[in-house]
Amino acid sequence: MDEFWTAAESAFRARAGVFFRDLPNPSLSGDPRSFEELWRGLDGLAAEDAVPRPVTAAPLSGRVSILDEASRRDPRLGRELLASLESAGPLAPPQRAACELGRQAGTAAHVIAAGTDAARERGYFSSILMDFRVVQERLAGLVAGAALARLSACRLCRLLEKGDTITAGRETPGSEAQARALAADIRAVAGSLLGPSWTAVRLAAGDGPGAAERT
Numbered sequence: 001m002d003e004f005w006t007a008a009e010s011a012f013r014a015r016a017g018v019f020f021r022d023l024p025n026p027s028l029s030g031d032p033r034s035f036e037e038l039w040r041g042l043d044g045l046a047a048e049d050a051v052p053r054p055v056t057a058a059p060l061s062g063r064v065s066i067l068d069e070a071s072r073r074d075p076r077l078g079r080e081l082l083a084s085l086e087s088a089g090p091l092a093p094p095q096r097a098a099c100e101l102g103r104q105a106g107t108a109a110h111v112i113a114a115g116t117d118a119a120r121e122r123g124y125f126s127s128i129l130m131d132f133r134v135v136q137e138r139l140a141g142l143v144a145g146a147a148l149a150r151l152s153a154c155r156l157c158r159l160l161e162k163g164d165t166i167t168a169g170r171e172t173p174g175s176e177a178q179a180r181a182l183a184a185d186i187r188a189v190a191g192s193l194l195g196p197s198w199t200a201v202r203l204a205a206g207d208g209p210g211a212a213e214r215t
Helices: 007-021 035-046 060-073 075-088 093-121 130-161 165-193 195-202
Strands: none
Touching: 007 060, 060 075, 060 093, 060 130, 075 093, 093 130, 093 165, 130 165, 165 195
């Protein structure tokens, strides 16, 4: 699904990924940095000779990539950055949906990595027993869900770039529902493989309906 992003967008996301992977303390708590300052730094890396643009003028795809890679580093950081982004100025519903899809895609990647390690340690990949197959399929489902979330975010970005706010607005409720469903799947996998304590610390309770509430 990443092939739908432009080369420049992919390069920016790669830079953001390196930045967040190297971040020693993945939290804004007690840190004066904000989404605005992080964006200025990353945008400066993209065009060193240019004056960094304020985040309110940043391409939506750049904001989505930052939230995706920050959440991949630590879901709590992605949550804090989205709150910081919203405090910089109101987001239109399609923009908010694209950002949330990016954040959930990154959160899914974080849980996939941690959950795969936990599943491997328990031998879930060394057996074809039905219970083990369920775990395998849940992890595979998260991989697919994250890829589709990025695709939906990309589509919203493209629609808004073209000024097609009517189509973007029409597709926003479905994108919001997709993000909520992915959040619920993330919590279900995290709870079963990583435990309630891990899940409570890293995933906000309001990120999506609980697995029992899914219909």
